[in-house]
Amino acid sequence: MPSRILTALCLLLSVSLAQAERIKDITSIAGVRSNQLIGYGLVVGLDGTGDKAPFTTQTFRNMMAEFGITVPAGTDPKLKNVAAVSVTTDLPPFAKPGQRVDVTVSSLGNAKSLRGGQLLFTALKGADGNIYAVAQGNLVVGGLGVEGNDGSRVTINIPSVGRIPNGATVEQTVPTSFASGDSLIFNLDQPDFTTANALVDKINSMMGPGTAEALDATSVRVSAPRDTSQRVSYLAMIENLEIETGDDRAKVVINSRTGTIVMGQHVRVDPVAVTHGSMTVTINENLAVSQPNALANGSTVVVPQTSINISNGGDNRMFKFGGTVTLEEVIKAVNEIGTAPGDLMAILEAMKQAGALRAELIVI
Known part of the structure; x- marks a missing residue:
């Protein structure tokens, strides 16, 4: 890959695999704020x-x-x-x-x-x-x-x-609702139904059924003792529990001022053809069946086979992205021909308008 592409275009692959996070790192308690x-x-x-x-x-x-x-x-x-x-x-x-x-x-x-x-x-x-x-x-x-x-x-x-x-x-303390009521509400920093459900399951498994209930994708109500000292130690135990967070939505974030483009791992492309400059990129995805012989232990699986053809110049002016193309294949294709950030922004915006880019496009 040419070094000039690395300096001109920043494509960061945000790995969205589920990972354990402490509750205190992804939530805040309602009413406890600056x-x-x-x-x-x-x-x-x-x-x-x-x-x-x-x-x-x-x-x-x-x-x-x-x-x-x-x-x-x-x-x-x-x-x-x-x-x-x-x-x-x-x-x-x-x-x-x-x-x-x-x-x-x-x-x-x-x-x-x-x-x-x-x-x-x-x-x-x-x-x-x-x-x-x-x-x-x-x-x-x-x-x-x-x-x-x-x-x-x-x-x-x-x-x-x-x-x-x-x-x-x-000079004086700002009153809070921390010590009042029979429950506290944990608000997720990033609303997500999967993460909210995982939070409820984790607290209920540790503190007993019915301790926590999800109100929506952001808020989870947790029963808490009325005594202030007991409530502090109770929350100290809950906030250090670890849960598996849900995968974020597929997103493509474009900073039009700096030329930075960030793509999430779950970005997908439907079959589409795009005309742009003198570049020609063809990506085809074929599915092959791999079947073991009778003496081998294994199972029949579908193996994707991707072929990428690139040319630059001449009369060819057409991109072709085949179905089920992954993010890595899109990046590899456009980087091989030295696409500038502005060109890639235009391509992604056009693909989104055509309904071929299966991701949320955010321009900042």
């Missing part, structure tokens, strides 16, 4: 790289008023070392008051860089408007921006966004 928090604040101490937005000046005046200092009306503070920022974080489930979480600080105005800045006390609110954490601290900025007197500028990464490790302190 929560997004957001706040608005000021970063000070910048080396002349702050912003000049009007809301930054307004925020500065409001902050000074909180400390009993009045900025004369009509005066321009000319804040070169201050920037208005948004502060965001994800509050983990079961986070308790006093615990600390990381925060991300992003410029809202036209600040050139947040490097060297310090975030002032900022309240972080949830979707319900309540304050769940407060943030403050020195920023760690991975980006760098340098500007010359002639207007030339060099920027490395993004200097207008920074992080504060352990920069927020949790």
